[in-house]
Amino acid sequence: MSNQTIAQKILARVSGKDQVEVGEIIWGKVDAHLMHDNQGPFRMGDDFKKLGLPIWDKSRFLLTADHHNPPIQDSQTHVLNVTRSWAKEQKVEHFYDAEGICHILLAEKGFVQPGFLVTGTDSHTTNAGALGALGVAIGPTESVGVLTTGEVWLRVPETIRISFKGKLPHGTWGKDLSLLALKDLGVDGADYKVIQFEGETLSSMSVEDRMTLTNMAAEFSAKSAIMEVDQKTEEYLRKVGIEGDLEILNSDDDAQYHSSYEYNVNDLSPQVACPHRMDNVTSVENVDSGPLQRAHLGSCTGAKLEDLRAAAKVLKGHQIAKGLQLLIAPASKNILKNAMDDGTLSVLMEAGGVLMPTTCGICSGKGPGQLGPGEVCISSANRNYKGRMGSEDASIYLASAATVAASAIEGKVSDPRSFLDE
Amino acid sequence: MNDRILVGKAWTFGDNIDTGYIMPAAYASFPDEKLGDHAMEGVDSEFASKVSKNDFIVGGKNFGCGSSRETAPRGIKFSGVGAVIAQSFARNFFRNSICIGLPVLICPDCKIISEGDELSVDPISGEVKNHTQDTVMQAEPLPEHIMDMIKAGGLIPYLEKTLK
Numbered sequence: 001m002s003n004q005t006i007a008q009k010i011l012a013r014v015s016g017k018d019q020v021e022v023g024e025i026i027w028g029k030v031d032a033h034l035m036h037d038n039q040g041p042f043r044m045g046d047d048f049k050k051l052g053l054p055i056w057d058k059s060r061f062l063l064t065a066d067h068h069n070p071p072i073q074d075s076q077t078h079v080l081n082v083t084r085s086w087a088k089e090q091k092v093e094h095f096y097d098a099e100g101i102c103h104i105l106l107a108e109k110g111f112v113q114p115g116f117l118v119t120g121t122d123s124h125t126t127n128a129g130a131l132g133a134l135g136v137a138i139g140p141t142e143s144v145g146v147l148t149t150g151e152v153w154l155r156v157p158e159t160i161r162i163s164f165k166g167k168l169p170h171g172t173w174g175k176d177l178s179l180l181a182l183k184d185l186g187v188d189g190a191d192y193k194v195i196q197f198e199g200e201t202l203s204s205m206s207v208e209d210r211m212t213l214t215n216m217a218a219e220f221s222a223k224s225a226i227m228e229v230d231q232k233t234e235e236y237l238r239k240v241g242i243e244g245d246l247e248i249l250n251s252d253d254d255a256q257y258h259s260s261y262e263y264n265v266n267d268l269s270p271q272v273a274c275p276h277r278m279d280n281v282t283s284v285e286n287v288d289s290g291p292l293q294r295a296h297l298g299s300c301t302g303a304k305l306e307d308l309r310a311a312a313k314v315l316k317g318h319q320i321a322k323g324l325q326l327l328i329a330p331a332s333k334n335i336l337k338n339a340m341d342d343g344t345l346s347v348l349m350e351a352g353g354v355l356m357p358t359t360c361g362i363c364s365g366k367g368p369g370q371l372g373p374g375e376v377c378i379s380s381a382n383r384n385y386k387g388r389m390g391s392e393d394a395s396i397y398l399a400s401a402a403t404v405a406a407s408a409i410e411g412k413v414s415d416p417r418s419f420l421d422e
Numbered sequence: 423m424n425d426r427i428l429v430g431k432a433w434t435f436g437d438n439i440d441t442g443y444i445m446p447a448a449y450a451s452f453p454d455e456k457l458g459d460h461a462m463e464g465v466d467s468e469f470a471s472k473v474s475k476n477d478f479i480v481g482g483k484n485f486g487c488g489s490s491r492e493t494a495p496r497g498i499k500f501s502g503v504g505a506v507i508a509q510s511f512a513r514n515f516f517r518n519s520i521c522i523g524l525p526v527l528i529c530p531d532c533k534i535i536s537e538g539d540e541l542s543v544d545p546i547s548g549e550v551k552n553h554t555q556d557t558v559m560q561a562e563p564l565p566e567h568i569m570d571m572i573k574a575g576g577l578i579p580y581l582e583k584t585l586k
Binding site for chain 2: 067078123148221388
């Protein structure tokens, strides 16, 4: 076997072939499947019933109630109740109700392994790439197909290689790398393609921080994202309880790529995506936001333990600005517990933060705390188009958790480096 | 004329129309039949009241990017729109549309279509006739198994046929 990228090797394995060619359509066996309340039983329950077939493999299926949970209107309560009844009716083995955000639970609960094909009814299913798995988004109707057959059709995609060289500088995280590349490639830069992230910079990053890169591949319109597995990945996987041999796949030296991008990050400044597009990116020192009413540490991409710790480093001994609310929604109960145990949460609360449920919250435009007309917010989440977090007349800046924290102190988009020790 | 041919007016939109603009998150918990009243609300709040049955949405590049929410194509379908034609689609929107039986046509030249043009579209052959401009365009051909799904009217009727 030669000329193959990791993505091609995974698609070859799940379709029972030695190798696959770009453009080929394959039917692949799904190793793990995710569905959530917003793209779940409320939309597909009737169609699923119509086929009258059971779930193909309950041990590989994760269902979450995270988007509408807790509800702020009756129609959401209804969606949640439909989700719960369906879970009971179908005897779903892994249903998590307000426990955390689906992509983080998928990783934390050990559903993802290197070499896996993961499908999910959410665009950020690409998150699984940080663990060496190919995560691909589908919709709730297509989820009926996966749930009944355990298979999905996929066109073998081209791979874009994004390589980071150098050491991640003081005050920067995975989010800054992601925004840096988004500025270049744009919001349609990887449509139908897989992004393979690589380079020495990744080796010094935690697995959680690497997830920010694969998660936000969705913002490039990518079909999926992938990374090679290293010692840190393996430690993460063992910690979440995965035993036995891991399927470690690397791209061949003569693998074919659609295009390659290389960034030297030694002099990188914290990056900010300005309203109203994720690729409207500049360095933090160029941003003049005016007063902020909201700072938000939340979402599957911006409220992992490492994100909360970074924010706490900045906020320690400071108070947030008057007239601003700092909303903190840890991405899972497990992350919340760890943040309580190591003191991170106390720092965030003492600085004036408001603790929110461990679900998607305002990031998906559904939870409490949404933005009103004219309000300006900085968020560690992944999308900032008009109306994403409430009113279409609100403005959203996106940045790392550290930059969100520094901005909460100053009341305007601000550089975290002055709050951090070298 | 073949009864699968759709005839209607064109409503044109720009590049990178996000699914959040097509169907704002506020309607995520609305039942299907109410989604149509809010189609395209994030870019044109009056679209649902202006559009007539079997009209067409004509998009630019990367139509339907962002969230994979299926409420986006469902809202368009329930608003009465017969098909979406775009220079290119974001993959999540494209797949979801085929699954729910909303015809989607990739037409790299569709930028020349103007708002209000009278079109007739064959979702199976991919032929797009512009009666206002007196031109004919051909959408990109799709793989056979996708055509099977389109001919069946979506994934569920397709699975009903193939699994039973």
